[in-house]
């Protein structure tokens with residue numbers, strides 16, 4: 175038996191493991207410390223009651239012969255796919271066919287599995303800093319080349335820093351697969367309509383496919399920031415859009431998301447085939463929960479939670495800026511991207527925040543070379559905790 179040796183290429187180092195190790199060491203040395211955790215981007219508020227009720231009802235249906243259900247469609251239930259089209263796309267003037275919507279167990283799996291549609295010798299481009307899963311999945315698929323000086327030799331990295339206003343330059347090579355994530359994790363920044371149009375034009379001219387991760391779409395508030403890549407002319411020919419209810423509706427444990435694979439990309443039938451062969455479908459209960467996010471009470475419930483996090487983000491942004499920090503993101507995103515003061519490197523500032531303020535953040539360099547000199551803070555804590563974090567930073 176020969177194993178897939180690409181797994182051996184993955185560096186042992188994993189950002190959140192290292193954060194956890196430093197957290198443990200700190201806690202052992204300071205058992206009474208009240209740590210504020212702003213590193214990992216997980217939601218904290220409970221689900222709106224109406225969504226929980228919908229899931230209860232779905233469980234109850236399974237208890238009765240008249241309403242019991244067995245296997246569902248691998249592509250997802252029609253009721254949820256219709257709800258996605260009617261609520262997330264039609265209001266934006268985007269017409270999708272129901273066969274172009276694939277319900278998933280969250281964005282993470284699809285972002286990994288989509289790589290199976292492409293040949294091993296395809297070239298990949300990613301933003302730097304970057305959500306690590308896009309790279310690791312291509313390492314496993316054998317597309318990344320060798321790990322040399324902290325970068326993969328066959329991947330094109332597109333720097334996003336304060337110097338270019340976090341607008342990635344168009345690739346120099348002609349990548350086949352381009353991963354874009356907006357609103358961005360980790361920087362919290364966005365692209366305008368015309369900036370995204372440049373990317374779609376590039377992809378069409380170069381026969382590239384854009385995998386557009388919009389897991390944080392619900393945080394968008396600027397009118398010039400597109401909610402979907404399909405608002406951009408030509409995107410249906412060259413883009414796959416991946417979305418999730420994780421941050422939108424607090425579903426990080428429930429698990430549900432969806433992926434749009436337009437027929438015009440030429441990939442729809444392949445993805446359909448892939449899902450029918452390898453995917454078990456999303457739990458009926460999760461799908462009923464997701465459907466309930468589109469009812470009037472569901473919409474109000476999830477927007478209440480999103481506005482709660484947005485309030486934290488804007489409080490953080492204003493306070494840190496008034497202290498003289500350079501901070502980005504935090505407007506159309508739950509993440510703030512803070513430039514470390516005095517040119518400190520990311521881990522030194524991480525240790526400073528941990529030891530002086532007892533605050534855990536995510537060091538920017540963990541997301542790529544261009545994240546060096548930044549840290550990421552999340553707005554998913556409570557108002558009180560966010561205020562406490564601000565007070566501690568002020569005192570530092």
Ligand code: PLP
Nearest residue numbers: 280281282305359389418420431
């Ligand atoms: N994409 C981005 C940019 C994320 O930040 C995350 C999770 O934090 C995901 C995808 C994965 O989301 P899901 O919980 O839907 O798998």
